[in-house]
Amino acid sequence: MTDQFLFADEPASSTHSEAKEPFHILVVDDDEEIHVITRMALSDFKLDKRPLQFHSAYSGEEAKRMLQERDDFALMLLDVVMESDHAGLEIARWTREVLKNHLVRIVLRTGQPGQAPEEEVIAKYDIDDYKEKTELTYRKLVTLMYSSLRAFRDLQSIERYKSGLERIIKASAEIFCAKSVNQLSQGILEQLVALLTRSDAAAYCKLNLEGYTASGQDDEPFSIIAATGKYQAQVGHILQQKNxxxxIQSLRQRKEHVAYEIHNETYYGLYRTSAKHFYLLYIQGISELSDNDKNLLTLFMNNTAIAFEHAELISQQR
Structure with missing residues (x-):
């Protein structure tokens, strides 16, 4: 009986840890030992509770193929000398100029520093660091990971912020159009998530909770209006979060128009309109919020809910 309870507790814990998307690291080197040593040295490394996931390429051509297949590599540890004396330099140039990937951090590693002088390489190529393999001790490698991944993380936030701003500008042309309100909400949500959290997993939903009971028998009808990250593909669909x-039931019992709770690093904000409609803001990756942050989220829920209600009224009148 005791064993059953112990085993029953494990899935919830593992599910929570799985929510942290890893940083993807591309190791490009023709020496298998370098791949093994790098993985071993950084096997326990985490930033923002996010682990590392390593991908290996053993030639310049293989690296190019992998970079084309996915655009979310946070860091590329790149050997200079492989199939040619300057293969790594060519990949660095190609990544920035041809692939137009300016987010991935590129760190050149070389065992033959005379082949490509450091000052010349840093001046000529858009790379983030240049290291001799002999100088990369464990401590220096860990320091390099922190600095490179923090830079990548912050650049990602800036890109999301710019994307949100672009949506807001486009939506401002027809502010009372329902489609425009959706676009406006999407843009503001992207900016909020970039500003307040290191995660980009968020969903803003309209809830039709009539007839819903706390018994858990019925699926909870989250209709997603705007989203970021893994929820973005589900906009316009029903999101079921049974756990x-x-x-949410507890938030509904409160008397305030806006009620929120943070549980397991997830923000739940529920807004109740005068017409007794409900809007749910769900953001993963938030452990605590300042008073300023709370005010921003409350304003977002209040103003977007009002905009949606007005858009619906205008739509019904036409």
Whole structure:
């Protein structure tokens, strides 16, 4: 009986840890030993509780193929000398100029520093660091990971912020159009998530909770209006988060128009309109919020809910 309870607790814990998307690291080197040593040295490394996931390429051509297949590499540890004396330099140039990938951090590693002088390489190529393999001790490698991944993380936030701003500008042309309100909400949500959290997993939903009970028998009808990250593909669809029913039910019992709770690094904000419609803001990756942050999220829920209600009224009148 005791064993059953112990085993029953494990899935919830592992599910929570799986929510942290890893940083993807591309190791490009023709020496298998370098790949093995790098993985071993950094096997326990985490930033923002996110682990590392390594991908290996053993030639310049293989590296190019992998870079074309996915655009979310945070860092590329790149050997200079492989199939040619300057293969790594060519990949660095190609990544920035041809692939137009300016987010991935590129760190050149060489065992033959005379082949490509450091000052010349840094001046000529858009790379982030240049290291001799002999100088990369464990401590220096860990320091390099922190600095490179923090830079990548912050650049990602800036890109999301710019994307949100672009949506807001486009939506401002027809502010009372329902489609425009969706676009406006999407743009503001992208900016909020970039500003307040290191995660980009968020969903803003309209809830039609009539007839919904706390018994958990019925699926919870989250209709996603705007989203970022893994929820973005589900905009316009129903999102089912059965594990969160108790939290949302608890928020519904409160008398405030805006009620929120942070549980397991997830923000739940529920807004109740005068017409008794409900809007749910769900953001993963938030452990605590300042008063300023709370005010921003409350304003977002208040103003977007009002905009949606007005858009619906205008639509019904036409």
């Amino acid at each position: 969160d029913q108790k939290i």
